[in-house]
Amino acid sequence: MATKLVNAQAHQRVLAKVLDTVVPALAVIVVFLLGGGPAIVLTAAGLTLLYWIGVLVWEAVSGRTPGNVAVGLVTVSAVGGPPGFGAVLVRALALSVASIVPVIGPFLLLVSNLWDRDGQRRGWHDKLVGTYVLDVRAGRDPLRTGGLYGDGAQPTSEDEAASLAPAGDRSQDLALAGGRGPAVSPVGTAGHRVASPAPAAVAAPTPPPITGPTAGGLPSGDGPAAPSPVEADEAAVPAQRVLVFDDGTEVEFAGQALIGRNPEPRRSEAVDYLINFADLNRSVDRTHVRVGLAQGSVWVTDRSSTNGSYIVDQTGLEQPLHPEVPMLLPAGCSIRFGDRRFTVR
Incomplete structure (x- = not known):
């Protein structure tokens, strides 16, 4: 069982967000192919709005989005629980503001974790609301193991215990072990x-x-x-x-x-x-x-x-x-x- 938390890398976060936008992109393509009449445009806009509302609600209560699930990521709060509606809305608004500069703005925000001097790969919008985006395929999922500190993620061998210490590229990890402490x-x-x-x-x-x-x-x-x-x-x-x-x-x-x-x-x-x-x-x-x-x-x-x-x-x-x-x-x-x-x- 994985005992450490692994922060998502920039390319994973970008890929997850791209996958999240597949459904709205399909709606735009359908509108274009069908001629873009008022009824079709309104229908596509309504479905797109319902989709994004559903994505935000899903992420708020479970830390997951379609893109997160596909890539193996999860968004968590500062204590390792679901991020909540407030944090998810602020993060979405930050992306919307960044979209004033199309493509480049959202891209820079998503990869801003590359410049996180704390070594935790958090983007600017994450620091704004205190969230983390974790790679649950490479590390532990705090939503299923008792939060950031875990409730049962104890090392089962000396090799696994050794992995808890930051060394080499592991210095970029959150490196929080199982149990409630260091x-x-x-x-x-x-x-x-x-x-x-x-x-x-x-x-x-x-x-x-x-x-x-x-x-x-x-x-x-x-x-x-x-x-x-x-x-x-x-x-x-x-x-x-x-x-x-x-x-x-x-x-x-x-x-x-x-x-x-x-x-x-x-x-x-x-x-x-x-x-x-x-x-x-x-x-x-x-x-x-x-x-x-x-x-x-x-x-x-x-x-x-x-x-x-x-x-x-x-x-x-x-x-x-x-x-x-x-x-x-x-x-x-x-x-x-x-x-x-x-x-x-």
Whole structure:
């Protein structure tokens, strides 16, 4: 069973729309062949209108159109359900406005997903209403498997689990795994180096000294410094930890992990896990934070993210992480990255 979502490519979307227009095109041909009398024109216009109404209703409630079915595509909302009437109407209006420039306008709108810098192949009209167009022949159909996060699309083998990590041309996928949380893969299966059993070095500058808890319960001042790469390499094999995300997902790890929408290690950076966390609000960067175990402690590093990362204590007090500086995560505290949050158990 497919576990990842695959965004439709530009040529698929164009072909689907062309197939959608076959019936109206036939109506125009019939009118031309029969001489175009008033009765014939009105009949053809009425049938064409009923056809487009039916197509819009079908897409709103099922994500499908005649062209989508033929090509193997589906249109879904931001949570993986049917797009709804409002979204479908706005998308149709956008195409109508683009048709002011015949052929070229609609074509540019349909292939605008080629310039999606978020790597999700969404067109301008998709971003306007928050929809996705997915290839359900190459990937999972969220309408039949419990939405974007799925309800039963769990990997059944190591090879299938490896496919969840973005690598090569898979970096264009939504790459949302089954279950309700992030896709996780050992880095070695995604084409990167697997760390040795000993914890990998903390690949960031050594932070300034850190003290014990302040009045707010967060570290500051003169406590244990971050381990150097040599110290980290010499440390004993760390105990396994569990990342518990705000949606209830639990991910086991024992080494170094990168978390983000589409995390990628830097050149020569050794990590053990890529945790691909879906965030449709776009508050989480592609590679947002690094979490690592060294000398029995958990260290978190913000990767110069746009919206920042914060240590949150049990009273809700937040302390920002300095970009590229690993910080010790005190017991009982959590990490907020963008609009999402996780704790370490």
